[in-house]
Amino acid sequence: MVSNTVTRAIISTAACETTGLAKGDVAAISQRMFELIGDALKAGDTVKLTGFGTLQVRSRAERIGRNPRTGTQHKITSRQTVIFTPSAKLREALDNLTGR
Structure with missing residues (x-):
């Protein structure tokens, strides 16, 4: 695709x-x-866009990450990130495209 x-x-x-x-x-x-x-x-x-979805700020906790190439571990600091949650209408339309 x-x-x-x-x-x-x-x-x-x-x-x-x-x-x-x-x-x-x-x-x-x-x-x-x-x-x-x-x-x-x-x-x-929180930003709600009716019929499309919701944008929301969430906190990500500090965690240990791993370099996939070398396998070495490193600390990933905590941070804020934006999460998108599609509306039921958009989710349904996407499901219909994929034949679910």
Whole structure:
């Protein structure tokens, strides 16, 4: 299976074609939307995008990692990470694609 990457530019072009808005307007709206999502996540808030999914900041504990090539162990420090949980609607649509 060949994997395709959908970029912000591809999404913006599709939004322009669908809405009839100018490319600059769509770019400004999407840029601001990503800034607002980033700001909310930095503040520790959960971002719910109805029909798509939820973005949430979670803490990862410190742990021991292993270099797969050499087998040497090293400490991985604790950190914050963003977790995406797809909505039931998106999960169902994905399951239908794979024939589950």
